[in-house]
Amino acid sequence: MKLQDSLPVDHRLGQVYRYSAGTIGLFLVVFGIFGFTNHVGFFSTHGDKVAGMSSNGLLSLLSVLFGVLLMAGAVRGGNDASTLNICVGVLFILSGFVNLGLLDGKHNFLAFHMQNVLFSFVVGVLLMMFGMYGRVTTHLPYDNPYWKERHPKAAKRQHVDLPTSALPQG
Known part of the structure; x- marks a missing residue:
């Protein structure tokens, strides 16, 4: 890989x-x-x-x-x-x-x-x-794809907690 x-x-x-x-x-x-x-x-x-x-x-x-x-x-x-x-x-x-x-x-x-x-x-x-x-920092926002890649479990929890207007479309 x-x-x-x-x-x-x-x-x-x-x-x-x-x-x-x-x-x-x-x-x-x-x-x-x-x-x-x-x-x-x-x-x-x-x-x-x-x-x-x-x-x-x-x-x-x-x-x-x-x-x-x-x-x-x-x-x-x-x-x-x-x-x-x-x-x-x-x-x-x-x-x-x-x-x-x-x-x-x-x-x-x-x-x-x-x-x-x-x-x-x-x-x-x-x-x-x-x-x-947007790739390297200690304070990436939760919707940043690099943060999501590094923290998959937390990203799933954040995804549930976000309002539907903030969710990615498509």
Whole structure:
């Protein structure tokens, strides 16, 4: 049994996962395309300025690939988009830490500068926050599908206690 098989589906939360993945993915694709138009070397360690950040061919390619991946997650939606947001967010944060250590070095193959590191941290935290939205907290509401999945007996009792107008339709 896969983890995704046991997760509930909630369309209201799915919109948050979908729109956040799509928006950030679109921004990454646009950033990558602008990086390609500057014709900077693929492994240039100095890069060229694009949207206030440094970029080279490799960073542009990675930006487009991750942007397309996030937009594909947005199309798929639901729990898949949520999990993808969390995973890509973790990768962005790890990338920020790794590239922070490589700044101004000869192994800075992504041409990162401090703006890129900060951007990587901010996008990573945003993706993780949007991916975990409504899934991870100690105070989920009783009608949240993740709370119901974790507390099936209590969810049945709550279901009985709710007025009929609050019960799911269909």
